[in-house]
Amino acid sequence: MTEANTVDATLRALLADVLGLGEARAAALTEDSGLFGELPEFDSMAVATVLTEMEDRLGILIDDDEIDGEIFETYGNLLAFSQRKVTG
Amino acid sequence: MSEHRLRIDPAGTPRATILIVPPLFEEANRTRRTLVLAMRALATDGFAAVLPDLPGQNESLVPLVEVDLVRWQDALAKAVSGIAGPVIVASLRGGALIDHKAKAAAWWRLAPVGGASLLRTLMRARVSADREAGIASSLEGLQEEAKTAPLLLAGNRLSSAMIMQLGASEAQVVEPLRSAGLGADGIAGTPLWLRAEPGEDAAMSAAIAADIAAWSKTCGIS
Numbered sequence: 001m002t003e004a005n006t007v008d009a010t011l012r013a014l015l016a017d018v019l020g021l022g023e024a025r026a027a028a029l030t031e032d033s034g035l036f037g038e039l040p041e042f043d044s045m046a047v048a049t050v051l052t053e054m055e056d057r058l059g060i061l062i063d064d065d066e067i068d069g070e071i072f073e074t075y076g077n078l079l080a081f082s083q084r085k086v087t088g
Numbered sequence: 089m090s091e092h093r094l095r096i097d098p099a100g101t102p103r104a105t106i107l108i109v110p111p112l113f114e115e116a117n118r119t120r121r122t123l124v125l126a127m128r129a130l131a132t133d134g135f136a137a138v139l140p141d142l143p144g145q146n147e148s149l150v151p152l153v154e155v156d157l158v159r160w161q162d163a164l165a166k167a168v169s170g171i172a173g174p175v176i177v178a179s180l181r182g183g184a185l186i187d188h189k190a191k192a193a194a195w196w197r198l199a200p201v202g203g204a205s206l207l208r209t210l211m212r213a214r215v216s217a218d219r220e221a222g223i224a225s226s227l228e229g230l231q232e233e234a235k236t237a238p239l240l241l242a243g244n245r246l247s248s249a250m251i252m253q254l255g256a257s258e259a260q261v262v263e264p265l266r267s268a269g270l271g272a273d274g275i276a277g278t279p280l281w282l283r284a285e286p287g288e289d290a291a292m293s294a295a296i297a298a299d300i301a302a303w304s305k306t307c308g309i310s
Contacts, residue, residue: 017283020287
């Protein structure tokens with residue numbers, strides 16, 4: 001598996017865990033799938049949990065000022081942010 | 089003031105008592121049903137199972153802002169000292185940060201987590217909620233504020249002492265200990281404590297009960 005695929009798989013599994021999406025719904029997420037504001041489960045506590053789990057599972061550190069509303073707008077945005085962080 | 093506790097007894101004399109230390113804050117609600125199902129399975133297997141309310145949580149009359157990790161550690165030690173016969177302390181997630189003062193025959197931990205990680209998530213939830221409300225706050229700013237005043241974090245009003253202790257807290261060495269994670273070498277199941285909406289996992293409950301029972305045997309308790 002390439003690094004990009006690994007990040008994608010890790011992120012889908014993480015969203016499935018936090019949002020209780022189930023494997024099928026997590027696998028069906030596309031670049032354009034809306035997250036915050038679209039999925040009712042995605043509240044501010046879920047955002048916080050996702051950030052801490054991203055740090056643990058992807059081995060990255062996320063600063064406050066890196067986070068804006070856009071990151072959580074779509075799955076594609078969150079994936080692009082994660083891949084940027086992982087490749088440094 | 090004594091706190092409520094949920095106790096499930098087996099038919100006949102218990103082989104031993106399993107004292108469950110729940111995860112901290114919201115994670116306790118997300119896992120309570122699965123833990124109680126595990127307690128029922130343990131009782132069927134001949135164990136007594138006890139799930140105490142921590143001061144400041146659940147039905148407790150103590151305001152949360154008045155407690156800290158040390159008080160929780162002492163409350164658990166007292167709860168265990170009042171139980172006749174051997175006790176195995178079984179803790180989940182942040183419960184592992186407060187389980188070591190109890191005098192137990194053995195310890196069992198599932199997915200223990202450092203206090204800093206729990207605190208970071210609580211503070212982030214606050215920053216995220218503030219942002220939605222159009223208020224600019226930051227983790228650094230909240231850390232600074234916490235030194236002199238209680239903070240409201242994801243619905244929990246936490247004292248300076250609680251926040252400082254949580255930020256520096258790691259699970260302590262205890263003996264004998266089985267520390268399990270999720271997955272092939274540990275408990276098959278999902279991390280329900282992360283879940284935005286409470287769920288349950290009956291298979292995971294059964295796996296938890298079976299693993300604790302096996303550990304009890306390994307330790308020569310019963």
